[in-house]
Amino acid sequence: MxxxxxxxxxxxxxxxxxxxxxxxxxxxxxxxxxxxxxxxSALERARETFHQYQAQAKGEKTVSDFHNPEEIWQALEECSSLEEMRELFNGLSESKRQEVADFVLTQLNIFKGAASTFSQHYNEAEFLLE
Structure with missing residues (x-):
């Protein structure tokens, strides 16, 4: 077969x-x-590339432009809504999502602010914000 x-x-x-x-x-x-x-994996790479092209067309930086979890988190923290945060975060590669989630869940106070929102909506099994 x-x-x-x-x-x-x-x-x-x-x-x-x-x-x-x-x-x-x-x-x-x-x-x-x-x-x-x-x-x-190919879909993730395409999603990340698509988001980068969209942001470049608007003259914006994307979270993919940043290299470490702290910088990515700072960009995510500036999102005006959960939906915007979800779109940016889920557009990252799986390995980047894991790195950022590890940073947020182990280094930040998850009981207040954007880190709290992140921790409530993070799906650890699929490495996605829901």
Whole structure:
């Protein structure tokens, strides 16, 4: 079993494999899970790039322009709404989201201000603000 898509260039039958040939259902599930992870990663990179282009078109800096969690948090803290904070935060790569969340949850007072809002809406399992 394997997952294929009709695409060009392709094999002689007109298909391109997205997964290797698998002899067991478990192997196929593992291959599909890995493919989903790669697709999610590509989507994250595209989301971050899209947000950067939008901000550049408006002449704004994006949180991606900052390199450490403290700088990113400062930009997030300036958001005027939870929705704006959610959009900026969720637009970061997963690794950046983890770094920022670790900074907020371990270094800041999560009982007041923007850190409180962040901690109430942070989904630790998916590394997203909800």
């Amino acid at each position: 394997r997952l294929v898509v009709r695409a060009y260039p392709s094999d002689e039958k007109g298909y391109t494999s997205l997964t290797p040939e698998c002899d067991t259902m478990e192997g196929f599930e593992q291959a599909v899970t890995e493919l989903k992870k790669r697709m999610d």
